Amino acid sequence: MTQTLPSPGFDITRNGEVAIIALSGEWTLDHGRRLEEVARQLPEQLGDARRAELDIGGVGRLDTLGAHVIDRLSHDLGSDGVRVEVRSASPLHRTLIDAVKRRGLQVAPQRKSRFVDLLSDIGRTIVNFGHDLVRGVSFIGEIVVAIGRALFRSSRFRWASLVNQLELIAFRGAPIIILITFLVGCIVAQQGIVQLQRFGATAFVVDLVGIITLRELSILLCAIMIAGRSGSAFTAEIGSMKMREEIDALRVMGLNPVDVLVVPRILALIIAMPILSFLASMAGLFGAGLVAWLYGGIAPDTFLARLQGVITAKHFAAGLIKAPFMALVIGAIACIEGMNVQGSAESLGRQVTASVVKAIFMVIVVDGLFAMFFAAIRF
Amino acid sequence: MDAPAPAPRLAPGDPIIRVRDLVVGFDERVILDGLSLDVKAGEILGFVGGSGTGKSVLTRTILGLVQKRSGSIEVFGQDLDKASDAERRAIEKRWGVMFQHGALFSSLTVAQNIQVPMREYLDLSPTLMDELAALKIEMVGLKPDAASKAPSELSGGMIKRAALARALALDPEIVFLDEPTSGLDPIGAAEFDDLIRTLQRTLGLTVFMVTHDLDSLASACDRIAALADKKVVAVGTMDEMVECPNAWVQSYFKGERALARMKG
């Protein structure tokens, strides 16, 4: 639209006690700032007048904002003890002003102090953490019961869903996990060789890489990737179903959302995780062997022979035992966060982030606990 | 006197929306075929048609959300195909839309939803914007405490009202309402019709309203257009619709005949 429209203004003439205020111009949204200015200046220039006549005959277009400002103006002047009358409004302007006037003036809600807000935020966070913990434990219990139920009454188990999830988690996740552990295996071996060379102990790089890959690296990398890849997907899927009342729809049909949505996903994770962890170990060792050969000059047969000497079944088992527990933790956190999604798109995003962050954190905590446990039993 | 904005290129008496020979389809399916329709400035036009016949598709095509295959659409006397980006923005500022399912932004409160177009197009202080949002909220008949609620905390009827408030945020000249009263109880629906009537009178709106609700058509609409066989088969007042020979229109308005007679 052309911007040549006259901007709003006013003109005050005194007639004894009475101030006659002639408004002019376009009282519309486009002139919002100017209207506010007018509304601020006008009362100051009124002097000691006890009565005012607002002559709006000169106003061109008027919309709800203009009408609101006129209404607020007469309200404000009124509370300063000035009697205000709105004059010579066209019928259309009159209806609009009346429509706006019928509604009481809205006062913006007051803010509490920042300090109180901060304290209550801290308190709420701590309470929420406690709730999270309790809910997490009870949810894991619920999942275990549901898995038990699924195993004993396998006729009602959702096999199709399980297979579908297995494909998504294990089959499609495998390449990236293999690639990453391969690269990390290479890097660890290279660093190990550089450091150990100074002591003339290059051959020990096989011990280093073998143990660290089997016991820690493969499972940790695997768990972190799965938390990012599959945990986030679980949360988003379940969360968006929650948002659109699909979970409620399941419930009222007599289906338990835990049975339908959570159990197949978590079982698939529990099955997929050891497989992926095994693949990750192999890829890591392969990468390490490659670097040891090309960079450290350790021939593949020497590498394998030494590996065989160093690695016992318990190193291998120590990594694999952790896998199902990691899977359970990741899956449970992802599903809980999904169920916690509220109605908004923003809450979905927040919950997905929380799911990934919490899952990675808990994976590392669980890994630490296992390390302490294995150390205590000398495993 | 000249309260509703005089559109720059619109001669008096010209339709504010003019659709000619519109063809719209998805893949192989043609939904609208050779549809023509005029909406006059200042009227409430009710648009009826069976479920799935393409009422929402027509609305979305006029709004530019669905691609048309051929035909022309003029809004405010301006061909939408020929409008530059700036002109389009100017047009978009002058219409408000209420979607069939509300389409409120879920991460914003009701007041913030109403303020989205204000922030985009206007230069207002936050206080004034809050006041204006509160005003719109009250105008559509919501309680003031609805302002700070999230869309997920609203009932179906409240969502409709909040969506209407957002559509009215910029005091548009045309509002498109897609089934504003569906899902409301009869009393709530009647109130909503009154509300639209009142707003249309006070704000000088032109309303394009898709509806299935015979009561809305009878009480709120100036004219009615019926969609059948991919075209507008009849346009006119309630009485004229009852007289229309088209089979679908007949079956739709038959039940209403007695009521229309009583009124006449």
Ligand SMILES: Nc1ncnc2c1ncn2[C@@H]1O[C@H](COP(=O)(O)OP(=O)(O)OP(=O)(O)O)[C@@H](O)[C@H]1O
């Ligand atoms: N994006 C799309 N892609 C493919 N087909 C679509 C799309 N949108 C709508 N349709 C089809 O176009 C037809 C008309 O849909 P539309 O939503 O306009 O119906 P409607 O008249 O508004 O019905 P209702 O009264 O139920 O809202 C339907 O058959 C629908 O399947």
Ligand SMILES: [Mg+2]
């Ligand atoms: Mg529709």
